[in-house]
Each structure stands twice: as structure tokens, then as C-alpha cells.
Amino acid sequence: MKQFEDIANIIITLTKEWEPKLLVLTEEVISQRRNSQKRTIKQIVGHMVDSASNNTHRVVHLQYRELPLRFPNYATYGNNDRWISIQNYQDENWETLVQLWKYSNLHFAHVIRNIIPETLQNLWISDVGEKITLKKMVENFMPHFKLHLDEIEELTESPSPALPKRRE
Secondary structure, three states: HHHHHHHHHHHHHHHHHHHHHHHHHHHHHHHOOOOOOOOHHHHHHHHHHHHHHHHHHHHHHOOOOOEEEEOOOOHHHHHHHHHHHHHHHHHHHEEEEEEEEHHHHHHHHHHHHHOOOOOOOOOOEEEEEEEEEHHHHHHHHHHHHHHHHHHHHHHOOOOOOOOOOOOO
16 A cells, blocks of 8 residues: 555565664574563564554455454553563573564564555553554554564663672
8 A cells, every 4th residue: 555655665665674783693682681571582572573463364354344443452451572472482482482573573564565545543442441543553553663673773782780899
């Protein structure tokens, strides 16, 4: 869809830029350094996979199901942390996880390019008393995507945490 061409192109560009950056990170960096939510880079990337996957499903469901759409919001009430834990992204093979991240996001870009324009105002019940249009949901994806890339960048640029001093 022409309306989301820019968003799709940004997703594709950032994904292609970030794939090699992610693949060269050391095990220590991806599994030890943590953001303000106490997530490692592996867990952040896993969360981004969940985001692309869940948003893909919402976009599809919002184009054909009874409205307003009742579809779980995996991110509310701390459920996104449950998803991260249950899928154990911390122990996922890094190359596999990066490829899953890459292809999940490339597919999401493809999906948003193909949204039926007449469905843009279709509503999803995102929380109790809260509804969001398909259009707004797609537009909200990029700030979330960039937020997590910024977190990863910050974690990769910061020095290693100091090791605790040994007691003699």
C-alpha cells in the first residue's frame, strides 16, 4: 500500500543495516549487558521478533474479522516479559535469532505494503476501553522499532560493566 511505503522502506533499510551489526556482537555483549528493563540484547531482539509477529497477525486479522477486533495484546500487563521468558530468548542461538528478527521484520514490511486501504479505520480493542485503528497501529510500529534499536546501540557502545572486586 502506497501509504505505508515509507514505513516499509525504513523497516527494510534498518533491518539490512542492523543485521551485520548484530551478528558481530560478542556473546558477552549480547547476553550480559542489560537495558533499563533488565533485558539483554538477546531478549530485546527476541521481543522485537514478538512485536513483528504479533503486529503481522493483527494487521491480517484487522482486514477480515468481525470488528472491533478482539485479539490479545501480548504487551500489556507484563505479558511481553512472559513471552521473552517462555521462549527463552536468552538461550537461543544468536545467528538463528538474528535471522528470525530479520525475516520477521522484512515480512511485516511486505504485509503493510499490501493492506487493503478500505480497512485502515478498522478497530482493534488494544486494552480495556481502548481501541486503535489499523492505520494508527502500523504508524506506531516505527517508534517502537527504533526505540529498541536505540537501546541496543546504547548497550553496544557502553563499556563492559565493572567486575565485582574479589574478597581476599
